[in-house]
Amino acid sequence: MKKIFVYTTLILTAFSCRKDNxxxxxxxxxxxxxxxxxxxxxxxxxxxxxxxxxxxxxxGAISVxxxxxGSYSALLFNGNYKLIIPPSQGPFRSITDAETKSDTxxxxxxxxxxxxxxxxxxxxxxxxxxxxxxxxxxxxSCRLEKIITDANARNVESVFLYLNQTSFVxxxxxxxxxxxxxxxxxxxxxVHLSVNIPDVISGNGTTGDQxxxxxxxxxxxxxxxxxxxxEVQQINLK
Amino acid sequence: MKKYLLTxxxxxxxxxxxxxxxEFLSTDPKDLLTDDAVWKSPDLVLSVLADLYNRYPEQQTxxxxxxxxxxxxxxxxxxxxxxxxxxxxxxxxxWNLWDYGYIRDLNLFVQKCSAAKELAADVRARFVAExxxxxxxxxxxxxxxxxxxxxxxxxxxxxxxxxxxxxxHARAKESEIYDFVISEMDSIKTVLPEDAGIKSRATKWxxxxxxxxxxxYAASIxxxxxxxxxxxxxxxxxxxxxxxxxxxxxxxxxxAQQIIGSGKYSLYKKKAEDLEENFAALFYDKANNPExxxxxxxxxxxxxxxxxxxxxxxWSSAEEQQGGRVNPSLNLALLYEKLDNTxxxxxxxxxxxxxYYDDPKDIFAGRDARLGGTIILPGxxxxxxPLDIWAGVMYWKDGKYNTITGDNFGDLDxxxxxxxxxxxxxxxxDGPIDGLQFSAQTGxxxxxxxxxxxxxxxxxxxxxxxxxxxxxxxxxxxxxxAAFELGQPGLSSTYINQLRERAGFTTPLTEAxxxxxxxxxxxxxxxxxxxxxxxxxxxxxxxxxxxxxxxISANDVVSNIGKAxxxxxxIYGLWGYKIFNPGSPNNGKWVYRVVKPSNVTAAHRxxxxxxxSRIGSDILSNNPKLVxxxxx
Numbered sequence: 039m040k041k042i043f044v045y046t047t048l049i050l051t052a053f054s055c056r057k058d059n060x061x062x063x064x065x066x067x068x069x070x071x072x073x074x075x076x077x078x079x080x081x082x083x084x085x086x087x088x089x090x091x092x093x094x095x096x097x098g099a100i101s102v103x104x105x106x107x108g109s110y111s112a113l114l115f116n117g118n119y120k121l122i123i124p125p126s127q128g129p130f131r132s133i134t135d136a137e138t139k140s141d142t143x144x145x146x147x148x149x150x151x152x153x154x155x156x157x158x159x160x161x162x163x164x165x166x167x168x169x170x171x172x173x174x175x176x177x178x179s180c181r182l183e184k185i186i187t188d189a190n191a192r193n194v195e196s197v198f199l200y201l202n203q204t205s206f207v208x209x210x211x212x213x214x215x216x217x218x219x220x221x222x223x224x225x226x227x228x229v230h231l232s233v234n235i236p237d238v239i240s241g242n243g244t245t246g247d248q249x250x251x252x253x254x255x256x257x258x259x260x261x262x263x264x265x266x267x268x269e270v271q272q273i274n275l276k
Numbered sequence: 277m278k279k280y281l282l283t284x285x286x287x288x289x290x291x292x293x294x295x296x297x298x299e300f301l302s303t304d305p306k307d308l309l310t311d312d313a314v315w316k317s318p319d320l321v322l323s324v325l326a327d328l329y330n331r332y333p334e335q336q337t338x339x340x341x342x343x344x345x346x347x348x349x350x351x352x353x354x355x356x357x358x359x360x361x362x363x364x365x366x367x368x369x370x371w372n373l374w375d376y377g378y379i380r381d382l383n384l385f386v387q388k389c390s391a392a393k394e395l396a397a398d399v400r401a402r403f404v405a406e407x408x409x410x411x412x413x414x415x416x417x418x419x420x421x422x423x424x425x426x427x428x429x430x431x432x433x434x435x436x437x438x439x440x441x442x443x444x445h446a447r448a449k450e451s452e453i454y455d456f457v458i459s460e461m462d463s464i465k466t467v468l469p470e471d472a473g474i475k476s477r478a479t480k481w482x483x484x485x486x487x488x489x490x491x492x493y494a495a496s497i498x499x500x501x502x503x504x505x506x507x508x509x510x511x512x513x514x515x516x517x518x519x520x521x522x523x524x525x526x527x528x529x530x531x532a533q534q535i536i537g538s539g540k541y542s543l544y545k546k547k548a549e550d551l552e553e554n555f556a557a558l559f560y561d562k563a564n565n566p567e568x569x570x571x572x573x574x575x576x577x578x579x580x581x582x583x584x585x586x587x588x589x590x591w592s593s594a595e596e597q598q599g600g601r602v603n604p605s606l607n608l609a610l611l612y613e614k615l616d617n618t619x620x621x622x623x624x625x626x627x628x629x630x631x632y633y634d635d636p637k638d639i640f641a642g643r644d645a646r647l648g649g650t651i652i653l654p655g656x657x658x659x660x661x662p663l664d665i666w667a668g669v670m671y672w673k674d675g676k677y678n679t680i681t682g683d684n685f686g687d688l689d690x691x692x693x694x695x696x697x698x699x700x701x702x703x704x705x706d707g708p709i710d711g712l713q714f715s716a717q718t719g720x721x722x723x724x725x726x727x728x729x730x731x732x733x734x735x736x737x738x739x740x741x742x743x744x745x746x747x748x749x750x751x752x753x754x755x756x757x758a759a760f761e762l763g764q765p766g767l768s769s770t771y772i773n774q775l776r777e778r779a780g781f782t783t784p785l786t787e788a789x790x791x792x793x794x795x796x797x798x799x800x801x802x803x804x805x806x807x808x809x810x811x812x813x814x815x816x817x818x819x820x821x822x823x824x825x826x827x828i829s830a831n832d833v834v835s836n837i838g839k840a841x842x843x844x845x846x847i848y849g850l851w852g853y854k855i856f857n858p859g860s861p862n863n864g865k866w867v868y869r870v871v872k873p874s875n876v877t878a879a880h881r882x883x884x885x886x887x888x889s890r891i892g893s894d895i896l897s898n899n900p901k902l903v904x905x906x907x908x
Contacts, residue, residue: 096894097896097897124907126506210364210879263506
């Protein structure tokens, strides 16, 4: 008798929870922030854009973070969205949308979708090369192409070469860096930087020796908070 | 018979038990005071006002110690608070403030008190002026944190029509809020009492001090905001045009000069025989304090006490099993100059060797008295008990110094050298022990606002030292800054030199030595732990330079002292060690090392979006007329 009671309770417990009212969001919106199809690389965690889904009671943006390599992804419900890149975000300006005649882009999500977002970066880092010379120095070279040349053009404040132990390399995550002031750049098509490899690569608290580093070139544009980056490159030290 | 009685009784109950409906529903409540009752009694109005005083907005204050550890002034020595030195970015919604509940209560007070004809006219006028001062104070706080906010000066009522749009107001310009604060102070200062002995209620002098501070903020935003054009909004809700700077600086200087010229206040100099003690006493001496203009007061055995001393007391003299939380940083300590007016880091090394000190305090000798008045230093005393702050023993073995230390307050251990005692103390009773909460993890404890009275560190007693919100020294600094910006460095130096003379400097600064860096420096050292640092760095638009997210090394910390835009993203400490080297002349002496506590892992970064905090999305969607702050 007691056993039956226990089993009944168990079965009842197992079936007592009903499904949620809502399906979890399942449509994946993903892609890259690009300029003419080339991803714009940024620092980690710093650049976001906003998705708004109008029609609900209160307004609130879904903030979508852009990864270091310019990619992004968001899991969404199907529906009509408005996409906006806030003016303070990223080393770029948003392109006026042909449909809305503003910085707002209309977007329909119906199932997963790949979409690249075109922007106007102030600059692009082209032909970035980073390589080890000898055992102590990493040399880099790149070409800075000025994309925005009209009234909104901005100068380069400085160029940095960062090294880090992990593949997250940016202005707050580095173990060594060197810099070059924008005013010292004589030929933007030929920017050279070199940085000394620190004695201990595992500098950020983790132990164990590591025989490779990650390097990246960053460009600080004057008056723009977020830096523009080249692609992360792994460099073997042995 | 019984039946009749019952019937009669029932009838009586029916007839007399019920009162008239309208009387029944209009019985006066017994547990709250009605408007009619309040607005004819000065005592009751005062108690309403007391509640409004109690809601005065604060950011860093002695009743919220951890807020002092967000930047570079101090390290949080409590295990639950280490995240503050481990986070890079400040969230954009930190420090945001949208307290229209308080503003409505103040507006109601102004409205109802103005209409309270049963109060004597002078009493009523003073009450109204006080509420208007508090209302200006909250708007000042709003504009400091959020930029221009809707300026609501009447209590608004909803008419239940289903359409609330008439209650939605757009944001005022940032300059309009500052103008409001300045003009309110002008109109109420003549009503408020002139008695400088009033410290916890509004006086004419508080109105002038607030006006001076507000005008200075507006002026510096106008002037230095030009360097950060992206921190502004086209409608002026954030940002003030540069051509207004001069007028604001003149207002700031004029208001400060009225206080200075009145002669009602002076710098605290009651303990001239010990300048460090004098500077500390300025904050805890509540009897006839000539310097304090406005303070949040506390009272023992009244329920309104504060626990700053309890949470920060050194372990060596602790009255409970806690204390030592706010650890001032080396970054702050080395700002205090030598008495010959030069900046200098604490001398730890001489070439390749350490510098050996006979007494732990010697390394701090010959400095600005505000150093020892603001910070409890190794080798000094608190509540008569000598501090015991040292990180370990350095013993000479195999041709080099080795270090031995403990992992608890005052641990004993044996130094592994022949001839050493079997067991001896290897770390101070106050620490520093890296990662041990309540120990002096930077090598320092805070002294400002610490209460030397016995019992102040007990949970059951606590402290009645007041929180000084406005004091005469700040007025002098406001005047000095405004005068400097108006091209009168000579006048500026006379104000600054008064403070420096009180701090023990004998050579006054010359006119030529007054610079922007100097102004910034004097405010930092004089007003440390008084809640000014972040807002000062914001209005000078220095915050994104000082906290720029870049790691700094021990070498960076000790260089560029006195530069306004010096990078100060990570907190460092200064740890003393005792030398054990029998037979050497250095045996028993002290050496120091610059150390970064291991819980300092991230470099702080203040983004453009932090200059004006985020307005919550619920507020934005309730009122479509509001514009978002820039960069967030």
